[in-house]
Amino acid sequence: MLKGISKIISPSLLKILSEMGHGDEIVIADGNFPSETNGKRVVRADGIGGVEMLKAVLSLIPLDTYANENFMLMQTTQGDPTPTIWEEYFAVANEKDDNVRIGELERFAFYERAKNAYAVIATSEEAVYANIIIKKGVIN
Numbered sequence: 001m002l003k004g005i006s007k008i009i010s011p012s013l014l015k016i017l018s019e020m021g022h023g024d025e026i027v028i029a030d031g032n033f034p035s036e037t038n039g040k041r042v043v044r045a046d047g048i049g050g051v052e053m054l055k056a057v058l059s060l061i062p063l064d065t066y067a068n069e070n071f072m073l074m075q076t077t078q079g080d081p082t083p084t085i086w087e088e089y090f091a092v093a094n095e096k097d098d099n100v101r102i103g104e105l106e107r108f109a110f111y112e113r114a115k116n117a118y119a120v121i122a123t124s125e126e127a128v129y130a131n132i133i134i135k136k137g138v139i140n
Contacts, residue, residue, distance in 0.1 A: 002014075005060070006055075006056035006059060008045065008048050008052060008053065008056050009056050009057075009060070010043065010045070012043050013043045013045070013121065014060075016041060016043060016118065016119045017057065017060050017061055019118070020061070020118050020119075020136045021136070022064065022136060022137060022138045023064060023066075023067070023135060023136065024117075024118040024135075024136050025113070025116070025117040025118060025133050025134065025135050025136070026057070026117055026118055026119050026120075026121065026133070026134050026136070027039065027114045027117045027119070027120040027121065027131065027132070027133050027134075028050055028053050028054055028057065028121050028123060028131070028132045028134065029114075029120050029121060029122050029123060029125075029131050030050055030123060030125035030126070030127060030128070030129075030130035030131055031122075031123065031124045031125055031126055032128065033114075033120070033122070033131050034111070035120045035122035036122075038111050038114040038115050038120065039114065039115075039117070039119060039120030039122075040115070040116075040117070040118070040119065040120075041118065041119040041120070042119065042120050042121075042122055043119060043120070043121050043122065044122050045121050045122060045123045045124070046122075046123075046124055047124050048123050048124060048125075049123060049124065049125045049126075050085060050089070050123050050125035050127065050130045050132070051085065051088045051089065051092060051125075053121055053123050053125075054089055054092050054093065054132065055092050055096065057121070057134065058092065058093060058096035058097055058134075059096060061134075061136050061137070061139070062097060062099070062136070062137040062138070062139060063093075063097045063099050063100060063101070063134065063135065063136075063137050064099075064135040064136060064137040064138075065099050065137050065138070066137075067101065067135050068101060068103070069101050069102065069103030069135075070099070070100070070101045070134065070135040070137070071093055071100050071101060071102050071103070071132065071133075071134060071135075072102075072103045072104065072105050072110070072113070072132065072133040072134075072135075073086060073089075073102065073103070073104050073105070073129070073131070073132060074104070074105060074107055074110040074129050074131040075104040075105060075106050075107065075110070075129075076129050077106075077107055080128075080129070083127055083128060083129045083130060084127070085125075085127040085129075085130045086129075089130075089132060090102070099137070105133070110131065110133070113133060114131075114133065117133060
């Protein structure tokens with residue numbers, strides 16, 4: 001273990017976050033997301049929810065200040081309601097970073113973008129549409 005780093009950040013996830021450069025993207029995926037199908041690198045975070053993981057990741061990396069959108073959500077479909085977890089995500093993101101720029105991607109566009117992400121963190125989040133793509137910024 002390391003001091004000051006959340007216990008839910010595994011050594012392999014810490015390595016991935018360290019390897020990522022400015023503009024690289026990482027997916028925080030819910031339990032229904034096809035992580036192995038859509039991820040170049042997949043880090044398992046079994047038993048951990050999306051809000052908890054978002055808080056831990058954003059405590060270590062900043063959001064990209066140059067991107068129009070640096071926090072992308074999977075758009076709901078067929079009249080599904082806006083997921084209540086999104087409010088929790090927004091609260092965490094705004095608490096951890098003052099440069100949150102939210103965007104939404106249609107489900108299959110989200111999958112395609114995830115395929116190009118640096119990595120996917122496969123959580124056990126049970127909420128639907130609880131997938132996020134985060135674009136890493138510059139560390140000053």
